[in-house]
Amino acid sequence: MATRAEHFDVVIVGSGFGGSVMAWRLAEAGLRVCVLERGKAYPPGSFARSPHDMRRNFWDPRKGMHGLFNLWSFQGLGGVVSA
Ligand SMILES: Cc1cc2nc3c(=O)[nH]c(=O)nc-3n(C[C@H](O)[C@H](O)[C@H](O)COP(=O)(O)OP(=O)(O)OC[C@H]3O[C@@H](n4cnc5c(N)ncnc54)[C@H](O)[C@@H]3O)c2cc1C
Structure with a gap:
């Protein structure tokens, strides 16, 4: 949770395929970009691999x-x- 006021040119909701590419391109163009993501980070090897993990x-x-x-x-x- 942010505790101080911050200002952005763009706010992108979702860090998926479309959002992350858009964030990168806009940041590359010099804009201040904020990405909001509801999901957690999945490091390599952390996806569910069995029906038991899927539950x-x-x-x-x-x-x-x-x-x-x-x-x-x-x-x-x-x-x-x-x-
Ligand atoms: C299991 C699986 C395997 C796949 N394998 C392939 C593959 O091998 N090759 C391929 O080309 N495509 C694959 N796809 C399809 C590909 O992942 C999608 O087509 C692509 O991710 C869609 O991009 P998107 O930006 O529309 O949405 P997403 O990539 O789904 O991004 C949406 C993001 O927004 C976030 N979000 C949603 N609501 C909120 C909210 N209210 N607040 C904050 N964040 C939010 C989500 O958590 C997510 O991170 C696969 C999909 C799945 C489910």
Whole structure:
């Protein structure tokens, strides 16, 4: 949590593929960029590799889960996205 006022030219929500490329390009162009990311860092080798590891690898903060997979359900459409 930031404790002092900071000023940015751009705020990017999400450090995924699109957000990270955009952040890099804008910073390279000299803009002050802030990236906000809700997910945790995954160092090499830390992804779930078994069904057992997968059981808590979902995004549902109300249940205390902050894993990789976020399931979205809409009428006639479902989606899996990552955090
Ligand atoms: C298991 C898996 C394997 C894949 N393998 C490949 C592959 O081998 N090759 C390939 O080309 N593509 C692969 N993909 C697809 C690729 O990851 C996606 O197409 C790409 O990441 C989409 O980019 P994006 O910027 O749209 O979203 P993302 O990369 O998903 O980025 C979105 C980011 O926003 C963050 N976010 C969301 N909501 C908030 C919020 N409210 N506040 C803050 N942060 C937020 C998320 O945590 C995430 O970091 C794979 C996907 C998955 C799930």
